[in-house]
Amino acid sequence: xxxxxxxxxxxxxxxxxxxxxxxxxxxxxxxxxxxxxxxxxxxxxxxxxxxxxxxxxxxxxxxxxxxxxxxxxxxxxxxxxxxxxxxxxxxxxxxxxxxxxxxxxxxxxxxxxxxxxxxxxxxxxxxxxxxxxxxxxxxxxxxxxxxxxxxxxxxxxxxxxxxxxxxxxxxxxxxxxxxxxxxxxxxxxxxxxxxxxxxxxxxxxxxxxxxxxxxxxxxxxxxxxxxxxxxxxxxxxxxxxxxxxxxxxxxxxxxxxxxxxxxxxxxxxxxxxxxxxxxxxxxxxxxxxxxx
Amino acid sequence: xxxxxxxxxxxxxxxxxxxxxxxxxxxxxxxxxxxxxxxxxxxxxxxxxxxxxxxxxxxxxxxxxxxxxxxxxxxxxxxxxxxxxxxxxxxxxxxxxxxxxxxxxxxxxxxxxxxxxxxxxxxxxxxxxxxxxxxxxxxxxxxxxxxxxxxxxxxxxxxxxxxxxxxxxxxxxxxxxxxxxxxxxxxxxxxxxxxxxxxxxxxxxxxxxxxxxxxxxxxxxxxxxxxxxxxxxxxxxxxxxxxxxxxxxxxxxxxxxxxxxxxxxxxxxxxxxxxxxxxxxxxxxxxxxxxxxxxxxxxxxxxxxxxxxxxxxxxxxxxxxxxxxxxxxxxxxxxxxxxxxxxxxxxxxxxxxxxxxxxxxxxxxxxxxxxxxxx
Numbered sequence: 001x002x003x004x005x006x007x008x009x010x011x012x013x014x015x016x017x018x019x020x021x022x023x024x025x026x027x028x029x030x031x032x033x034x035x036x037x038x039x040x041x042x043x044x045x046x047x048x049x050x051x052x053x054x055x056x057x058x059x060x061x062x063x064x065x066x067x068x069x070x071x072x073x074x075x076x077x078x079x080x081x082x083x084x085x086x087x088x089x090x091x092x093x094x095x096x097x098x099x100x101x102x103x104x105x106x107x108x109x110x111x112x113x114x115x116x117x118x119x120x121x122x123x124x125x126x127x128x129x130x131x132x133x134x135x136x137x138x139x140x141x142x143x144x145x146x147x148x149x150x151x152x153x154x155x156x157x158x159x160x161x162x163x164x165x166x167x168x169x170x171x172x173x174x175x176x177x178x179x180x181x182x183x184x185x186x187x188x189x190x191x192x193x194x195x196x197x198x199x200x201x202x203x204x205x206x207x208x209x210x211x212x213x214x215x216x217x218x219x220x221x222x223x224x225x226x227x228x229x230x231x232x233x234x235x236x237x238x239x240x241x242x243x244x245x246x247x248x249x250x251x252x253x254x255x256x257x258x259x260x261x262x263x264x265x266x267x268x269x270x271x272x273x274x275x276x277x278x279x280x281x282x283x284x285x286x287x288x289x290x291x292x
Numbered sequence: 293x294x295x296x297x298x299x300x301x302x303x304x305x306x307x308x309x310x311x312x313x314x315x316x317x318x319x320x321x322x323x324x325x326x327x328x329x330x331x332x333x334x335x336x337x338x339x340x341x342x343x344x345x346x347x348x349x350x351x352x353x354x355x356x357x358x359x360x361x362x363x364x365x366x367x368x369x370x371x372x373x374x375x376x377x378x379x380x381x382x383x384x385x386x387x388x389x390x391x392x393x394x395x396x397x398x399x400x401x402x403x404x405x406x407x408x409x410x411x412x413x414x415x416x417x418x419x420x421x422x423x424x425x426x427x428x429x430x431x432x433x434x435x436x437x438x439x440x441x442x443x444x445x446x447x448x449x450x451x452x453x454x455x456x457x458x459x460x461x462x463x464x465x466x467x468x469x470x471x472x473x474x475x476x477x478x479x480x481x482x483x484x485x486x487x488x489x490x491x492x493x494x495x496x497x498x499x500x501x502x503x504x505x506x507x508x509x510x511x512x513x514x515x516x517x518x519x520x521x522x523x524x525x526x527x528x529x530x531x532x533x534x535x536x537x538x539x540x541x542x543x544x545x546x547x548x549x550x551x552x553x554x555x556x557x558x559x560x561x562x563x564x565x566x567x568x569x570x571x572x573x574x575x576x577x578x579x580x581x582x583x584x585x586x587x588x589x590x591x592x593x594x595x596x597x598x599x600x601x602x603x604x605x606x607x608x609x610x611x612x613x614x615x616x617x618x619x620x621x622x623x624x625x626x627x628x629x630x631x632x633x634x635x636x637x638x639x640x641x642x643x644x645x646x647x648x649x650x651x652x653x654x655x656x657x658x659x660x661x662x663x664x665x666x667x
Contacts, residue, residue: 003503006528010495117329119516121548128551130529137502139527211523212492213516213548217327221492256496261486262459264496 002135007253009133013142014211015249016149020204021226022233022241023153024197029235030173031193034085035097038104039201040223045107046072046205047122047214048115054123061123069202077198081191104219111216120214125206145207152203153242156196160238169193225252228272234285243284247271315358316351316610318343318600319378320593321388321398326366327490330515330544331390331589335412336361337582338593339387341574342631352601353610364389368397375401375409384610385410387596390589391514392418392462393489399426408616410599412592414538414561415465419643425616427642429592429599430561433466433512436537436648439664440559441473443650444508448533448557454483454506456497456521458513463487466512466537482506491517494524502530511536519548526552533557541651541658543587556653557661562588565658566649570626570633591633598631599624637666 021043028034036042046068053064084103088096126141160166171179172189180186204222212218225248233244248268255267275282320339323332343359351357362378364371371394378386379401385408389395392415402409403423410427411418416434418426444450453474457467463486474481483504485497498521501509509525509532511518518540525534526549534556539545541558564575564586574594578586586594602624607614623637636646650662 003499006499006502007496010499010528014493014495112325117325118333119330119519119548121519121550123550128526130527137529139529141527211520211527213520215516217490218492252493253496256493257500261497262488265488 003257005134005136006138007257008250009136009138009146010142011250011253012246013146013249014208014253015229015246016146016153017204017208017245018222018225018229018249019153019242019245020149020200020207021222022229022245023156023238024200025226025230026235026238026241027193027197027200029230031169031190032081032085032089033093033096034089035093035100036197037097037100037223037227038107038219039226040219040221041104041107042072042076042198042201042219043204043208043222043226044214044216044219045076045111046202047209047218048111049202050206050209051115051120051122051214061125065206068206069199072202072205073195073198075198076201077195078191080198081194085194104223108216108219115216117216122209122214124210141210148203148207150242152200153238156200157238165189165192225268228268230282231272232268232275232282234282236286237282237284240282240284244282247283316353316355317358317360317381317383318597319360319362319375319381319383319386319388321362321364321371321374321378321386323366323389323391323394324361324363326364327516328364328366328391328394328514330548331412332364332366332388334544334587335388335390335589335593338578338586338590338595339597341578341581341590342594342597345631346597346601352604353608355610357597357600362388364391364394364398366391366394368394371395372398372401374398379405379407383407384604384612385600385615387593387600389413390592391460392465393460395426396421396461399423402426406612406616408612408619410596412589412596413462415462416469417461417465419641423642424620425642427599427616427619427638428644429596430538430588431644431646431648432469433537434469434472435643435645435667436559436561437466437469437473438476438667439648439650440510440535440537441470441477441479443557443559444510444535445477445479448508448535450507450533451478452480452482452505452507453510454485454501454504454508454532455481455510456483456485456487456501456513457511458489458517459486460489460514462514463512470510470512487513487517487521489514489517492520494521495528497521498524498528498530501525501532502528506532508533508535511540513539515539515542515544516548518542518545519553522549522552522556538562538588541653542589543585543658544589546653546656546658547585550656553653554655558651558653559648559664560588560651560658561646561648562591563649563651563658563660564591565651565660566634567660567663568634570630574633595632595636598629601631602629635666 049068229244234240256264322336362374375398390412392413395413416432457463575586645666
């Protein structure tokens with residue numbers, strides 16, 4: 001029982017971080033029909049911003065994280081939209097998908113070239129203390145990761161449903177033409193979505209990197225897992241991405257422990273195939289309309 | 293007039309040819325990117341430092357070393373292609389690769405072409421294949437693990453051990469060798485957990501170790517995976533002694549895992565902390581040159597480059613077959629051949645023997661607890 005609980009909580013902790021990246025997938029899709037295959041690299045990169053600020057420039061960790069968050073919003077949000085998405089969007093979804101794949105490769109190679117091909121230590125944000133719950137030893141770090149990731153998603157959901165700007169973003173996603181007639185500045189709303197995705201990527205990055213270590217190739221795993229999570233949960237719902245992320249995190253850990261460590265990466269893929277076959281819109285997705 | 297000009301041109305050309313130094317090409321095929329970069333890049337830096345020293349001291353038989361690097365990208369098939377490319381470009385001797393999964397593939401190419409290959413790999417299978425051109429810079433796991441088995445049984449007093457290992461050629465070699473040692477020592481294996489190369493999440497593996505009933509954990513993975521495992525073990529408060537062979541207590545793992553590496557015990561063939569002045573001097577020079585600490589891979593690369601120098605000078609010419617024949621059964625004394633850093637011998641399979649050490653990680657530093665004789 002203690003072992004199961006331990007694995008379940010570790011899975012939820014990792015899954016909540018996957019959910020942050022998966023939510024980014026759904027946001028961009030809803031706002032601009034952008035499937036961002038560089039999303040994994042978007043989560044990989046902010047950790048290196050933090051390392052540059054702390055290791056190379058000697059800044060304290062807290063300031064480095066704030067600066068990395070700001071830089072991520074600027075580069076992975078605003079600049080990504082202006083330089084990649086806007087020029088490519090008029091050519092359809094597929095060219096944009098290819099452009100984001102190219103962007104991901106470029107980001108990966110740049111980090112390898114200009115920082116290091118080696119894994120880098122990344123300081124943990126939380127104390128190394130351990131709590132005991134029903135015989136399972138739960139680290140403060142796992143608990144804090146879960147709380148922060150879930151809290152971020154809840155705040156985002158509240159922002160989208162309870163504020164005027166959030167509702168305008170929803171309207172833009174659901175029907176841009178009508179939103180425009182109603183006076184919504186849809187360009188600005190779409191830009192907000194990209195900025196939020198940059199921030200989500202930065203938060204996911206500083207939470208996951210103490211476990212993964214900072215490495216240029218981290219995005220390969222994260223991007224794939226987040227994409228599967230978004231599909232499984234429902235590509236057109238934030239709560240779908242949330243459920244998908246948590247589910248993938250838990251299934252990955254449970255299958256590694258109780259099925260086969262060798263096939264742990266295959267199990268989420270099997271789940272993806274199963275979901276596509278029986279419920280193509282995802283567990284919580286809808287077949288009509290779009291909401292963010 | 294034309295005849296005079298032709299004669300002058302010929303004389304100048306001959307003079308210039310005499311002045312020019314013929315270089316000997318040596319290939320370093322290493323994991324410079326990909327999952328093995330933590331090992332391969334450091335190994336390559338060790339080679340670079342030794343080659344600079346050798347060239348500054350006059351080279352090999354009066355010829356400068358032209359070191360050419362090839363990136364295997366930690367991909368066995370790519371490493372095979374790189375070894376072929378290096379041979380096509382007429383390398384005299386090959387240095388690399390470090391990852392056993394690559395070496396077992398690319399060593400066949402070197403063998404077919406009769407090119408001596410000096411590897412940093414430690415899988416027992418490397419020297420068990422009867423390849424007359426392969427030579428180690430660090431002994432295989434089958435030689436180090438019996439020493440570790442005694443430590444687990446006698447010093448830790450553990451009779452139930454859990455094994456976590458990399459499901460690669462390197463990991464399988466260490467895993468199989470440890471299981472043999474455990475059987476011989478009467479140690480019961482209560483959990484046997486394979487992991488994947490470049491695995492990032494060890495939460496489930498550590499949870500299984502915790503509930504296995506083990507009294508100690510034997511870890512046999514590469515650098516980054518070892519560090520991630522130690523971080524997760526600390527996070528879940530595993531509370532069991534973690535022991536391993538070489539990698540788990542290497543400087544790279546300590547750098548990556550930080551405090552989580554404290555308390556780890558390991559048998560190491562080579563370490564910058566060894567109480568041997570030549571190694572400490574080499575490590576200090578490496579630190580100054582590259583800005584990071586030398587680990588066993590850096591020392592292996594350094595020794596590999598000097599092996600080429602000493603053996604070639606014994607042969608007296610750049611003869612690949614004579615090089616391989618001479619190195620079989622050769623012993624090099626560190627007082628006479630300082631580049632090998634410690635007294636070392638190679639047998640007729642290319643396997644090596646020399647003294648080794650038991651270390652424990654204390655406050656982020658390797659601390660030598662015992663020096664073990666060569667076997």
